[in-house]
Amino acid sequence: xxxxxxxxxxxxxxxxxxxxxxxxxxxxxxxxxxxxxxxxxxxxxxxxxxxxxxxxxxxxxxxxxxxxxxxxxxxxxxxxxxxxxxxxxxxxxxxxxxxxxxxxxxxxxxxxxxxxxxxxxxxxxxxxxxxxxxxxxxxxxxxxxxxxxxxxxxxxxxxxxxxxxxxxxxxxxxxxxxxxxxxxxxxxxxxxxxxxxxxxxxxxxxxxxxxxxxxxxxxxxxxxxxxxxxxxxxxxxxxxxxxxxxxxxxxxxxxxxxxxxxxxxxxxxxxxxxxxxxxxxxxxxxxxxxxxxxxxxxxxxxxxxxxxxxxxxxxxxxxxxxxxxxxxxxxxxxxxxxxxxxxxxxxxxxxxxxxxxxxxxxxxxxxxxxxxxxxxxxxxxxxxxxxxxxxxxxxxxxxxxxxxxxxxxxxxxxxxxxxxxxxxxxxxxxxxxxxxxxxxx
Ligand code: PLP
Numbered sequence: 001x002x003x004x005x006x007x008x009x010x011x012x013x014x015x016x017x018x019x020x021x022x023x024x025x026x027x028x029x030x031x032x033x034x035x036x037x038x039x040x041x042x043x044x045x046x047x048x049x050x051x052x053x054x055x056x057x058x059x060x061x062x063x064x065x066x067x068x069x070x071x072x073x074x075x076x077x078x079x080x081x082x083x084x085x086x087x088x089x090x091x092x093x094x095x096x097x098x099x100x101x102x103x104x105x106x107x108x109x110x111x112x113x114x115x116x117x118x119x120x121x122x123x124x125x126x127x128x129x130x131x132x133x134x135x136x137x138x139x140x141x142x143x144x145x146x147x148x149x150x151x152x153x154x155x156x157x158x159x160x161x162x163x164x165x166x167x168x169x170x171x172x173x174x175x176x177x178x179x180x181x182x183x184x185x186x187x188x189x190x191x192x193x194x195x196x197x198x199x200x201x202x203x204x205x206x207x208x209x210x211x212x213x214x215x216x217x218x219x220x221x222x223x224x225x226x227x228x229x230x231x232x233x234x235x236x237x238x239x240x241x242x243x244x245x246x247x248x249x250x251x252x253x254x255x256x257x258x259x260x261x262x263x264x265x266x267x268x269x270x271x272x273x274x275x276x277x278x279x280x281x282x283x284x285x286x287x288x289x290x291x292x293x294x295x296x297x298x299x300x301x302x303x304x305x306x307x308x309x310x311x312x313x314x315x316x317x318x319x320x321x322x323x324x325x326x327x328x329x330x331x332x333x334x335x336x337x338x339x340x341x342x343x344x345x346x347x348x349x350x351x352x353x354x355x356x357x358x359x360x361x362x363x364x365x366x367x368x369x370x371x372x373x374x375x376x377x378x379x380x381x382x383x384x385x386x387x388x389x390x391x392x393x394x395x396x397x398x399x400x401x402x403x404x405x406x407x408x409x410x411x412x413x414x415x416x417x418x419x420x421x422x423x424x425x426x427x428x429x430x431x432x433x434x435x436x437x438x439x440x441x
Contacts, residue, residue: 003027003039016140017152031058034416036400044395047412047424048402052214052246053277056318056327057413063278066317067310074309079106079302085312092319093274093285096255099264103286105299106307110245110271111139113282114208117267118143119301120284121206121239124293129199131192131207131238133168135216138208138243147208150216151381166195168209170219172355172366173374181222189228201236206267211257214246215404218357218364220260230263239290240265245282249273250322250414253332253360260359266290276318281311322414331414335360338421339410346428352377352390352435363410365432370440376406377435386438393434397427 005027015023027039034057037043049055056063070085077083090104105120107113118130132138134149145156146163167175169188176187196204207229212220233240242265247257251273254260258268267290271282305311322328335358343363347353354368354376367377367390378384387406394401394408402409408431412424 005039033057033059034413034420043398044400045398045412045420045424045427047394047399047410047428049411049413050277051272052251052402052409052411053272055250055273055414056276056321057415060276060318060321062321063276063314063317066313067279070310070313076305077309079304079306083307083309083312085309085316086307089307089312089315089319092316093270093283096319097268097285098256098258099287101264101266101268101285101287103288103291105284105286106312107271107282107284107303108280108305108308109139109282110243110269111141111144111282112303113245113269113271113284114138114144114147114241114243115141116301117241117269117284118147118206118208120267120286120290120293120299121241123300124290125205125237125239127203127205129162129164129204131164131166131195131199131204133209133213134165135168135170135219136210136213136243137215137246138210139245162205164195164199164204166192168213168219169221169225170217171222172219172357182224185222185225185228188225189232192229193232196232196236196238201238204236204238206239206241207233208241208243210243210245210247211261212247212252212359212362214362217366217404217407218362218409220357220359223261226258226261226263230265233266239267241267241269243269245269245271247362249318250328250331251360251362251411253328253335255328274318275311275314278318279308279311279314281308281315325415327414331360334414334416334418334421335362338418338425339363342422342425343410346425346432349429350432350436351439352432358410361410361412361414361416365408365410365428367406367408367432367435369438375440377438378406380405386435389438390431390435393431394427397430399424399427399431401428401431 029039093104094102132147136149138144138147146161169184171184178184248270266287268285275281343356347356352367355366357364369375378387391403
């Protein structure tokens with residue numbers, strides 16, 4: 001239905017990442033738990049968590065109440081003052097963080113967390129270059145988009161800013177002609193070390209990696225890869241920044257994706273799930289070694305809203321609710337007992353599913369037009385009629401998917417019920433039949 005909201009949006013709202021003239025945004029009237037309703041009253045199961053951030057579902061009453069209470073007490077305060085909500089949020093985040101990382105610098109979202117992590121690494125090392133992988137997303141601000149390894153960087157590449165890209169491990173589409181995870185791991189690490197050596201180790205401040213790349217395709221690294229990255233960083237005096245903006249706060253069935261591995265980074269960036277997106281917040285979790293760089297030397301960076309009380313109160317309530325309702329454990333169970341087995345069974349049934357990857361409530365289906373050549377169902381960086389039909393079929397089946405190029409991601413709220421999860425999977429199953437029709441026989 002075209003209503004006032006829609007008309008005003010089309011007249012005045014300039015949307016992200018889009019050619020404005022062709023947009024037809026869905027008007028969302030309300031949302032609750034794992035469902036949302038458009039202005040025609042159509043109910044959709046949210047299998048996207050929007051942009052993978054509503055980790056506790058929509059409108060969780062406890063978090064809504066915490067934000068309301070904080071608004072009634074103290075809506076805002078400048079970052080130089082101490083504030084109860086901010087102190088508690090930092091304490092809870094530091095407690096959850098792996099290893100000895102225990103200081104938190106709060107930002108407004110993920111991209112500025114990345115900007116600040118890179119700035120800290122550069123000042124700490126006195127070096128300038130930063131290495132990041134192809135098939136990654138680190139945010140839309142200038143350094144973050146330069147670091148990004150997806151097509152959104154291309155039109156923004158107005159100067160590399162010391163950024164060098166390398167290939168990370170991705171066995172299904174291996175750059176290293178590997179046939180096993182162990183081979184992929186070993187060759188990807190050798191490639192990274194060669195890149196470091198050829199770029200000049202003394203010029204490299206940091207390596208930034210999404211612990212599990214998210215938008216780029218949910219590729220959990222093989223066992224040993226992150227441990228190898230840690231060893232290379234130690235050998236060459238490089239700071240390791242783990243970007244947990246999408247993978248963090250329970251998405252993987254652990255608090256951080258890093259908890260699945262045996263390696264501790266120097267800096268962690270987070271955002272999204274920390275407040276379930278109810279109020280924007282991001283940040284950098286800092287190791288004592290890097291924090292010490294700024295003990296006596298001022299850190300040259302800040303934000304008016306760093307640790308904003310409404311966001312901090314949302315973070316405290318989100319984390320406590322996730323703990324009390326055992327959402328992280330639930331996400332792990334969903335991955336092991338529902339999404340893993342059922343998506344793999346779908347891959348058997350549907351010719352268009354090339355590979356299923358994921359963990360917890362964080363899954364990707366790599367859709368192909370040809371299983372033998374792995375030709376993607378939409379080209380890298382683009383869409384296709386086939387993908388558009390699959391997405392439309394998901395929605396027709398009452399499910400809102402997260403789609404990127406040739407992939408459908410299954411990334412619902414961590415507290416989605418098993419019945420709701422199965423409802424979404426049934427819609428996906430039917431949609432994949434539409435995809436099968438596009439497979440070359
Ligand atoms: N890093 C990762 C891994 C992300 O997935 C995103 C957003 O999707 C960002 C950084 C940027 O976060 P924001 O959009 O909050 O700036």
